[in-house]
Amino acid sequence: MARAVELNWRGSLSGLVVTRYGYAVPCTQIEIVEAAHPVPDAAGMQAAQRMLELVGHLSAEDLVLCLISGGGSALLPLPAQGLTLDVKQNVSRALLASGATISEINCVRRHLSAIKGGRLGAACYPAQVLTLLISDVPGDRPVDIASGPTVADPTTCADALSIVRRYAIELPQAVLGLLESGRGESVKPGDPRLARVRTFTIATPQMALEAAAAVARDAGFAAHILSDAIEGEARDVGSVFAGIARQVAERNQPFAAPCVLLSGGETTVTVRGSGRGGRNVEFMLSLAIALEGHGRIHALAGDTDGVDGLEEIAGAYLRPDSLERARGLGLRPKDMLDDNDAHSFFSALDDSVITGPTLTNVNDFRAILVE
Numbered sequence: 001m002a003r004a005v006e007l008n009w010r011g012s013l014s015g016l017v018v019t020r021y022g023y024a025v026p027c028t029q030i031e032i033v034e035a036a037h038p039v040p041d042a043a044g045m046q047a048a049q050r051m052l053e054l055v056g057h058l059s060a061e062d063l064v065l066c067l068i069s070g071g072g073s074a075l076l077p078l079p080a081q082g083l084t085l086d087v088k089q090n091v092s093r094a095l096l097a098s099g100a101t102i103s104e105i106n107c108v109r110r111h112l113s114a115i116k117g118g119r120l121g122a123a124c125y126p127a128q129v130l131t132l133l134i135s136d137v138p139g140d141r142p143v144d145i146a147s148g149p150t151v152a153d154p155t156t157c158a159d160a161l162s163i164v165r166r167y168a169i170e171l172p173q174a175v176l177g178l179l180e181s182g183r184g185e186s187v188k189p190g191d192p193r194l195a196r197v198r199t200f201t202i203a204t205p206q207m208a209l210e211a212a213a214a215v216a217r218d219a220g221f222a223a224h225i226l227s228d229a230i231e232g233e234a235r236d237v238g239s240v241f242a243g244i245a246r247q248v249a250e251r252n253q254p255f256a257a258p259c260v261l262l263s264g265g266e267t268t269v270t271v272r273g274s275g276r277g278g279r280n281v282e283f284m285l286s287l288a289i290a291l292e293g294h295g296r297i298h299a300l301a302g303d304t305d306g307v308d309g310l311e312e313i314a315g316a317y318l319r320p321d322s323l324e325r326a327r328g329l330g331l332r333p334k335d336m337l338d339d340n341d342a343h344s345f346f347s348a349l350d351d352s353v354i355t356g357p358t359l360t361n362v363n364d365f366r367a368i369l370v371e
Contacts (some may be wrong), residue, residue: 001067001132002030016054017067018047018075020307023357038310039092040077045085048078048115055120058127060196066120066129070136070305070361072146073106078115080184087172088112098167099270101231102137106147110186111160111179113147117186121150122193129197135204136305136363138229138265142199150197153186160184204228205264205362208304212262212367221369222259230265230364234279235337237267238286241368245287248370249296257296261368269309275341278309280364281352284316285342287368288323289333295320296371302353305361309343314355315365316346325349 002017003025015030024032035044055064079088091112095105110117121129129150137144142151157179164171164179171179178184187194206228213223226244230237245261247253255261267279280301291297302308302315319325326333329348336345346352 001069001134002027002032005065005067006030015065016047016051018044018051020071020075020305020357023359025359035075037071037074037307038096039089040074040085041089042085044075044077045079048076051076051120052078052115052123055124055127058124060126060128062127064124064127064129066131066150068131068146068149069134070145070363072149073109073116076113076115076146076149078113080112080114080178082174082178082183083112087175091169091171091175094169095167097271098169099233099268100163100167101268102266103139103141103144104163106137106144107155108160108163109147110143110153110155111157111184112175116147116149117143117153118148118151118191118194119187121197122187122191124150124197125193126196131197131199133199133201134360134362135201136266136361138205138231138363140201140204142201150194151199152189152191152194154189155186157182157184203360203362205364208362208365209262209264212365213260216260216262216367222255224255224259224261226261226263228264230263230267230366232267234267234269234282235286238283239290241283241366242287242290245291245297245299245368245370246294249294257370259370261370263366264363266363269340271340273339273341275336275339276309276311276343277340278311278313278315278343280308280315280366281313281342281346282337282340283366284318285333285337285345288318289337291318293320293323298369298371299367300353301364301366302355303361304358304363304365306355306358311343312354312356313343313347313352314358315353316342317351317353319351322349322351
């Protein structure tokens with residue numbers, strides 16, 4: 001996004017962008033800093049602090065261009081007053097392993113932050129702020145994209161506490177005190193400091209699905225977009241999608257084969273095992289088990305940023321013979337699913353999808369081909 005701005009901007013320009021390690025691209029006027037994702041680190045915290053300092057003394061004549069995409073929640077980890085980076089890291093790990101939705105996770109993040117939940121936008125006042133968003137969340141809600149640094153947040157500390165209790169997440173006393181006292185409250189709708197903020201979404205999961213549908217049709221297959229906002233436990237979604245794919249293959253309902261079933265969104269994984277994780281590969285392993293080697297069904301699933309969970313692997317490909325080959329290698333698919341170890345399953349089959357940095361993020365992508 002920063003490079004695209006430099007290539008098209010007319011006039012003077014300066015700025016700071018933070019991205020994931022290994023994702024920087026050459027820029028001449030905008031400084032690029034790399035930091036950790038999905039668990040934040042000190043580099044991201046220092047970059048977030050510098051961003052607030054850069055916008056701290058602007059006038060009404062200034063224009064701030066905010067380029068925001070998925071991953072910003074982890075890449076801008078500026079703890080609220082009274083909290084430390086170590087505390088934020090531990091809370092992030094607990095949230096990611098809890099099975100909470102991305103909307104719920106980001107609600108908690110906003111109330112533990114000194115920059116999210118509209119605080120960056122408020123710090124820019126009285127300057128004009130133009131926010132350009134690439135959505136990686138179901139529903140494309142600006143407040144959930146990178147936890148909404150420049151937009152008003154209608155949720156409250158009480159909402160964040162409710163989420164924490166729902167998933168039985170143990171919090172340090174400093175975090176509980178911040179939420180229970182209301183000191184972590186974010187910037188709310190109607191706040192005059194956000195009056196000069198304009199927000200536009202420039203890329204979404206639906207756009208990616210429509211582009212994929214066009215590719216499928218050009219290849220001679222009917223394409224059906226099921227949804228751009230699928231949520232739920234990855235293994236449950238995999239089982240449900242297996243049922244839909246079987247109905248198409250065996251009954252020509254609700255669509256006639258051959259066809260491609262497309263979907264996006266963001267599933268979750270409640271971590272109970274000790275495996276390598278990954279919500280897209282967990283979906284795929286569950287799908288494989290439910291399909292039991294159906295001869296006419298292939299599938300692909302991956303995260304559009306090229307990283308599924310903590311792995312430098314985007315996702316995986318499922319073939320009709322995947323389970324047979326796995327068992328020939330001595331793998332136990334159901335045991336590996338129970339251990340949240342789908343990455344190891346598909347790596348052993350050499351069926352991982354590895355793209356490297358894609359330099360964008362419109363969340364998960366799934367395609368099921370029924371011949």
